[in-house]
Amino acid sequence: MNSYRNFWNTVKYGSVFFLGIILDQWTKYWAVSHLSFWKSLSIFPPVLQFQLVYNHGAAYGILQNQRLLLVTVSISVVVVSALFYRRIATTPLSKWGLTFLLIGTIGNSIDRLFLGYVVDFIDIKLVPVFNIADMMINAGVICFILDMFVVKNKNET
Numbered sequence: 323m324n325s326y327r328n329f330w331n332t333v334k335y336g337s338v339f340f341l342g343i344i345l346d347q348w349t350k351y352w353a354v355s356h357l358s359f360w361k362s363l364s365i366f367p368p369v370l371q372f373q374l375v376y377n378h379g380a381a382y383g384i385l386q387n388q389r390l391l392l393v394t395v396s397i398s399v400v401v402v403s404a405l406f407y408r409r410i411a412t413t414p415l416s417k418w419g420l421t422f423l424l425i426g427t428i429g430n431s432i433d434r435l436f437l438g439y440v441v442d443f444i445d446i447k448l449v450p451v452f453n454i455a456d457m458m459i460n461a462g463v464i465c466f467i468l469d470m471f472v473v474k475n476k477n478e479t
Contacts, residue, residue, distance in 0.1 A: 335421045342425035346454040347432060353443035353453075362445065375451040376439040381459070382450050389434055396431040400424065415472075419465030422458045429455030 357363060357374035364371045379386035403410060403424055411417040430453075433440040442451040 331417075335417055339421050339425055342422070342454075342458055343429050343432075346425065346429035346458070349454050350433065350441040350443070353441055357443055369446060371445050372443050373445045373451055375442040375445075376437075377442050377451075378439045381456065389438060393431060393434050396427050396434070399427050400431075413469055415465050415469040419462045419469060421462070422465060423462030426455040426457070426459030426462065429453075429458065 353372065353374055357372055359374050362371040362373040377383065379388065380392055385392060403420055407420070411420045430440045440453065440455075442453045442456070444453060444457075445451045
Protein backbone atom coordinates (compact mmCIF):
# COMPACT_ATOMS: atom_id res chain seq x y z
CA MET A 323 0.00 0.00 0.00
CA ASN A 324 2.81 2.40 0.88
CA SER A 325 4.65 1.88 -2.42
CA TYR A 326 1.36 2.43 -4.27
CA ARG A 327 0.90 5.76 -2.42
CA ASN A 328 4.51 6.77 -3.11
CA PHE A 329 4.06 6.03 -6.79
CA TRP A 330 0.93 8.21 -7.09
CA ASN A 331 2.54 11.01 -5.07
CA THR A 332 5.49 10.93 -7.48
CA VAL A 333 3.10 11.07 -10.43
CA LYS A 334 1.15 13.93 -8.82
CA TYR A 335 4.15 16.14 -8.03
CA GLY A 336 5.92 15.18 -11.25
CA SER A 337 2.89 16.01 -13.39
CA VAL A 338 2.49 19.41 -11.76
CA PHE A 339 6.23 19.98 -12.18
CA PHE A 340 6.24 19.27 -15.93
CA LEU A 341 2.94 21.07 -16.57
CA GLY A 342 4.24 24.08 -14.65
CA ILE A 343 7.37 24.32 -16.77
CA ILE A 344 5.34 23.87 -19.97
CA LEU A 345 2.86 26.57 -18.88
CA ASP A 346 5.69 28.94 -18.00
CA GLN A 347 7.48 28.46 -21.31
CA TRP A 348 4.28 28.59 -23.35
CA THR A 349 3.15 31.86 -21.74
CA LYS A 350 6.58 33.39 -22.34
CA TYR A 351 6.45 32.29 -25.97
CA TRP A 352 2.97 33.82 -26.24
CA ALA A 353 4.21 37.04 -24.64
CA VAL A 354 7.11 37.39 -27.07
CA SER A 355 4.82 36.60 -30.02
CA HIS A 356 1.92 38.89 -29.09
CA LEU A 357 3.12 41.67 -26.80
CA SER A 358 5.15 44.79 -27.32
CA PHE A 359 7.72 46.66 -25.25
CA TRP A 360 5.98 49.94 -26.01
CA LYS A 361 2.29 49.12 -25.72
CA SER A 362 0.68 47.17 -22.90
CA LEU A 363 -2.34 44.92 -23.22
CA SER A 364 -4.89 45.84 -20.54
CA ILE A 365 -6.62 42.85 -18.99
CA PHE A 366 -8.31 44.39 -15.92
CA PRO A 367 -7.53 48.10 -16.11
CA PRO A 368 -5.79 49.58 -14.21
CA VAL A 369 -4.92 46.58 -12.02
CA LEU A 370 -3.59 44.01 -14.49
CA GLN A 371 -1.92 44.40 -17.84
CA PHE A 372 0.55 42.47 -19.93
CA GLN A 373 3.74 44.27 -20.91
CA LEU A 374 6.76 42.61 -22.51
CA VAL A 375 9.97 43.07 -20.50
CA TYR A 376 13.32 41.34 -20.83
CA ASN A 377 14.87 40.98 -17.38
CA HIS A 378 18.66 40.58 -17.43
CA GLY A 379 18.72 40.19 -13.64
CA ALA A 380 16.92 38.33 -10.89
CA ALA A 381 13.76 39.00 -8.92
CA TYR A 382 12.73 42.64 -8.70
CA GLY A 383 15.48 43.61 -11.11
CA ILE A 384 18.41 42.89 -8.77
CA LEU A 385 21.74 41.48 -10.00
CA GLN A 386 21.41 42.90 -13.51
CA ASN A 387 23.70 41.31 -16.11
CA GLN A 388 24.89 38.59 -13.72
CA ARG A 389 23.86 35.70 -15.98
CA LEU A 390 26.66 33.31 -14.96
CA LEU A 391 26.00 33.85 -11.26
CA LEU A 392 22.24 33.40 -11.67
CA VAL A 393 22.62 30.22 -13.75
CA THR A 394 25.11 28.86 -11.20
CA VAL A 395 22.71 29.58 -8.33
CA SER A 396 19.86 27.94 -10.25
CA ILE A 397 21.89 24.81 -10.96
CA SER A 398 22.92 24.69 -7.31
CA VAL A 399 19.26 24.90 -6.19
CA VAL A 400 18.31 22.03 -8.50
CA VAL A 401 21.27 19.84 -7.47
CA VAL A 402 20.79 20.47 -3.73
CA SER A 403 17.06 19.81 -4.08
CA ALA A 404 17.73 16.51 -5.86
CA LEU A 405 20.37 15.39 -3.37
CA PHE A 406 18.47 16.35 -0.23
CA TYR A 407 14.89 15.89 -1.42
CA ARG A 408 13.96 13.50 1.40
CA ARG A 409 15.21 15.94 4.04
CA ILE A 410 13.73 19.07 2.45
CA ALA A 411 10.32 17.70 1.49
CA THR A 412 9.05 15.92 4.59
CA THR A 413 5.43 17.08 4.57
CA PRO A 414 2.89 17.53 1.77
CA LEU A 415 3.23 21.32 2.07
CA SER A 416 7.01 21.21 1.80
CA LYS A 417 6.73 18.82 -1.18
CA TRP A 418 4.50 21.36 -2.93
CA GLY A 419 6.93 24.11 -1.92
CA LEU A 420 9.84 22.27 -3.47
CA THR A 421 7.84 21.45 -6.60
CA PHE A 422 6.85 25.10 -7.11
CA LEU A 423 10.37 26.34 -6.34
CA LEU A 424 11.85 23.99 -8.92
CA ILE A 425 9.27 24.96 -11.56
CA GLY A 426 10.23 28.60 -11.13
CA THR A 427 13.96 28.00 -10.93
CA ILE A 428 14.07 25.81 -14.02
CA GLY A 429 11.57 27.94 -15.97
CA ASN A 430 13.66 31.07 -15.57
CA SER A 431 16.92 29.15 -16.07
CA ILE A 432 15.73 27.94 -19.46
CA ASP A 433 15.32 31.59 -20.49
CA ARG A 434 18.71 32.60 -19.09
CA LEU A 435 20.52 29.72 -20.76
CA PHE A 436 18.92 30.02 -24.20
CA LEU A 437 18.05 33.72 -24.43
CA GLY A 438 20.43 35.44 -22.01
CA TYR A 439 17.50 37.08 -20.15
CA VAL A 440 14.16 36.19 -18.60
CA VAL A 441 10.90 37.06 -20.35
CA ASP A 442 8.52 38.87 -17.98
CA PHE A 443 5.08 40.12 -18.95
CA ILE A 444 2.60 40.22 -16.04
CA ASP A 445 2.26 43.76 -14.73
CA ILE A 446 0.10 44.50 -11.70
CA LYS A 447 1.77 47.85 -10.93
CA LEU A 448 2.48 46.95 -7.28
CA VAL A 449 5.64 45.00 -8.04
CA PRO A 450 8.02 44.78 -11.00
CA VAL A 451 6.80 42.90 -14.06
CA PHE A 452 6.98 39.13 -13.54
CA ASN A 453 6.08 35.75 -15.09
CA ILE A 454 4.63 32.35 -14.18
CA ALA A 455 8.03 31.04 -12.99
CA ASP A 456 8.32 33.98 -10.58
CA MET A 457 4.84 33.20 -9.27
CA MET A 458 5.88 29.59 -8.71
CA ILE A 459 8.99 30.63 -6.77
CA ASN A 460 6.86 32.85 -4.54
CA ALA A 461 4.29 30.07 -4.07
CA GLY A 462 7.09 27.68 -3.11
CA VAL A 463 8.49 30.10 -0.54
CA ILE A 464 4.99 30.63 0.90
CA CYS A 465 4.53 26.84 1.18
CA PHE A 466 7.82 26.51 3.05
CA ILE A 467 6.96 29.39 5.39
CA LEU A 468 3.53 27.92 6.11
CA ASP A 469 5.13 24.55 6.66
CA MET A 470 7.63 25.99 9.12
CA PHE A 471 5.10 27.94 11.17
CA VAL A 472 1.79 26.13 10.77
CA VAL A 473 2.60 22.46 10.28
CA LYS A 474 5.62 22.38 12.59
CA ASN A 475 3.67 24.18 15.37
CA LYS A 476 0.83 21.66 14.99
CA ASN A 477 3.28 18.80 15.43
CA GLU A 478 4.75 20.34 18.59
CA THR A 479 1.41 20.58 20.39
